[in-house]
Amino acid sequence: MAKTKKQPRPKAETPKGFRDYFGAEVSERAEMLQKIAAVYHRYGFDALESSAVETVEALGKFLPDVDRPNEGVFAWQEADEDGRGDWLALRYDLTAPLARVYAQHRNDLPTPYRRFAMGPVWRNEKPGPGRFRQFYQCDADTVGTASMAADAEICAMLADTLEEVGIPRRDYLIRVNNRKVLNGVLESMGLADDAERSAAVMRTIDKFDKVGETGVRELLGKGRLDASGAYIDGVGLSQAQVEPVVKFLTSGKRLANVGGYGVQRVQGEIGSEVSPTNYAPFKNEELSKAVLTGTLAELRRIVESSSEGLQGVAELEQIADLLAAQGYGPDRIIIDPSVVRGLGYYTGPVFEAELTFDILDEKGRKRQFGSVAGGGRYDDLVKRFTGQAVPATGISIGVDRLLAALREKGRIGPAATGPVVVTVMDRDRMADYQAMVGELRQAGIRAEVYLGNPRNFGNQLKYADKRNSPVAIIEGGDEKEKGIVQIKDLILGAKIAENATLEEWKERPSQFEVPRDQMVAKVREILDGQGG
């Protein structure tokens, strides 16, 4: 018989690929999302919050990575009486739930329906460094209109949003392309009815930035030995089929090099290390217009045998005209044929917001920050439920990447200031100390009493240090008797301890003795001084 074994202690760990967020990490994200929500709201978009859990049936097979249509979600089966209930899953994005919501509530919702949503999504993928299985998305979509005005509006709103949260103009660029143009290329390759190989071509085009022209030729043809030595099977296209793709991609490259819609990439491959100086927005509006016209004409020539391709070029022209009329010039939004977007479900315009300033990578090399948002038109998602095609278009912001960018630019952080700490000199007079923090809070000052064991005063100051406190307050028996308090400026104190000579220390004391009834005023004064 088995002995009863003592239960081992549970491990205090998040599941693999999950993490905790503390203090400023949480509040900075919340503030950024508030600002984004305010812009979306001003544009007439309404908030929507669907639940984290959906039926697997409703989520469908629209996983972003079409290589693994059945994997990638956290799913489980409901227990019912027969033990065989519905399969449920955590949402993997905010678009699939929107399609379900719109199909379910379409009779009560306005048409078109503009909605925004922000919240966590979950992916059951192999975690890696900086790659988590729960992360935030922040989406805005317009459902129920085929008008290109909806797509143009999304692009303009995205530009406004980036500026609102703190990315200055010329530090970002929104690039617009159209899937119909890409489909025009596929059509000219004779792949119009071959969904599987079309998707493979699309994914390969998306890799152009990484593998270059030679890589694309290999991946579309027989296959390719990658950097790690692994052999990647090719799509198996003939030389004649591969040619239009390469022509399109290198045309795109050439277009970008001569200017795209208003920007010049002075050097380097598309998507490679491009420094901000390489983006030189045209000052001359006429020239900018001429370049756009040239770009569109070039695209038209490439897809001339495809009516879908030509329609795509016409849609790009409409978007460009609407944006130009609203004053969104090429310093903010450009037409760029090299944009693909990986997701299979886009059916028209696609957008990508890229931050154009440099950061240093882990090896100290300059790199562009890269993409922080993407989206496009998807006309088929709602059809799954209702049988009717419902046109829709939208954008998704990568919340964590945008936050990282704002930190990089010094727009948020460093570590927010901690509370004023009222120390405990006499544990029987806790009520006095509580009264002090009460007064400070009344004045809008973040404050707390030390609640640990007060015996060791050094521990109290160490605590204040760990809390990143700007000010500590001390009232022992002597002070109480004299009706005064001691106020320590901890920020100045830390500076003096680091840098100051003895003379400076004498001139600028970091501790002040003030009458008890002037405590709040003095703390306010010190905090204001620290802020300056």
Add this chain to the structure above:
Amino acid sequence: MAKTKKQPRPKAETPKGFRDYFGAEVSERAEMLQKIAAVYHRYGFDALESSAVETVEALGKFLPDVDRPNEGVFAWQEADEDGRGDWLALRYDLTAPLARVYAQHRNDLPTPYRRFAMGPVWRNEKPGPGRFRQFYQCDADTVGTASMAADAEICAMLADTLEEVGIPRRDYLIRVNNRKVLNGVLESMGLADDAERSAAVMRTIDKFDKVGETGVRELLGKGRLDASGAYIDGVGLSQAQVEPVVKFLTSGKRLANVGGYGVQRVQGEIGSEVSPTNYAPFKNEELSKAVLTGTLAELRRIVESSSEGLQGVAELEQIADLLAAQGYGPDRIIIDPSVVRGLGYYTGPVFEAELTFDILDEKGRKRQFGSVAGGGRYDDLVKRFTGQAVPATGISIGVDRLLAALREKGRIGPAATGPVVVTVMDRDRMADYQAMVGELRQAGIRAEVYLGNPRNFGNQLKYADKRNSPVAIIEGGDEKEKGIVQIKDLILGAKIAENATLEEWKERPSQFEVPRDQMVAKVREILDGQGG
């Protein structure tokens, strides 16, 4: 051989027990949570956001409803190479994750650690009307101190929070009791070492409000036939054992009737229909103090044979003294022996915030709104992980109930105002209409262009109606030529259509013709007028 059947369409439905939140429902909750976070932050609490997913091992068996320790969560097993990975689950509250976070990060966190957390939690329970399987919680806890000052602080902060979000003083009451006092009663019953029956007694005490003295006698003894005719097994205690519980409960009742700490319940059973007039806070501070002293003396007599019970009374006294010193009188926080709190894990003080105003129930009867927050001290949760007892205390706000209360009091809603709608009279001039909404948004006015099919103008006005728009703007070819726009005041228009006589209509037109360059100013003027 089976025929390949056409896949049926997926159902566009949330899983059972889940729901969607639209527009104002989302933004009102977000605003309330922001206000709460601001109070918590001012008190020195730091934000924490842990992931929705935890290992089942870390969550443990601390489900709130101890009747079903193994159920109630949404759980699934991770797939690893052998197909036998960790069991993961959605968090069912914010306290179990806090215990895991504190155990995991305790060397990096300040001690004591004050943290707040807000977000959804999930319960795999049978859904019912108004009972959902995903809902919001909003918690604040202090980990790492046994000081009653931490408990008093939580109560004071809860009072400030309720007032900050819009519950006026005297419309709420925070009731404080102590589990050690209840344990003292159990000890005097001879159940100190019988965890199972102790828990059963605690649950029965918690039902006192519903079943009354007779019901408690039956439930603690042989059992009880409930209203539906079902027989509920009793705890099986002897008459001698039941007596101290009844004495305690009825003493509690008598105490409450003579005043509790500063309030009088003039009529009715505790917890039964009590109207606000029944809560008459003492104006006389001396009397209030005398009643408190009397309450505590009475409790001391009831648990006099139990050292734990006496310690509980002493702790209540400390909390009462600290709160009195900070000016939190019996109009906000009272000591009330009838508070139990259902959760098994509380080990000391327990708190409950109750809204004292009346609402009408579905049958039109007056009822008190009831509890919106609860919490207490739990010293054993972290010990599961580390083996060391870590004292902790905290509060959880029922976000949806508090929101419902604010709606009840008219503090939020009704339906927020929709955007200004710019109608489309000439679909080729979409750029002009986009420019209009651009100007309005620049002025901080929520605005959108109609993006549906513009052919039927009636549909555009119906859309504006569905959007709850305050103003519609019209610029057809004639207006464009004359350099003017038509501005319709839709709120006034609706009022006139409902109520006005012809004369009034003539005096107050609801449509205005203004020069194009005065559009923004006129819209601003109309919106300001509507707000008044």
